[in-house]
Amino acid sequence: MTLSAPDDSAASPVLEAVVLPVKTGEESAFEAAFADVVPIISRQNGFRGLSLTRCVERPNEYLLQVRWAHLTDHTVGFRESDDYQSWRRALHHFYDPVPSVDHFTDILRA
Numbered sequence: 001m002t003l004s005a006p007d008d009s010a011a012s013p014v015l016e017a018v019v020l021p022v023k024t025g026e027e028s029a030f031e032a033a034f035a036d037v038v039p040i041i042s043r044q045n046g047f048r049g050l051s052l053t054r055c056v057e058r059p060n061e062y063l064l065q066v067r068w069a070h071l072t073d074h075t076v077g078f079r080e081s082d083d084y085q086s087w088r089r090a091l092h093h094f095y096d097p098v099p100s101v102d103h104f105t106d107i108l109r110a
Helices: 027-042 071-078 082-094
Strands: 014-021 047-054 061-068 101-104
Touching: 014 071, 027 047, 027 082, 061 071, 071 101
Parallel strands: none
Antiparallel strands: 014 061, 014 101, 047 061
């Protein structure tokens, strides 16, 4: 197990983590729409992978985790692209309320 000091998050690999509160009753439609737009995010510079998991206790909530090579690959490269507008159109109408996005860097992995 290694413990390391965090680097400047703009230059370090980052994990984007978002709890997605999907409108009750829209879960199946959301999952289908999400599967359809995975190619949009997968083709972005710096994209390193993602996982989408569903909450057991609150089945209308999902956890999206996206690994990016650099923070700016997400915040500038993807968020300022035409692809992001397609992503928004496909998914954002499912959310209530609009989720907040956070970014993390590794400190410890075991």
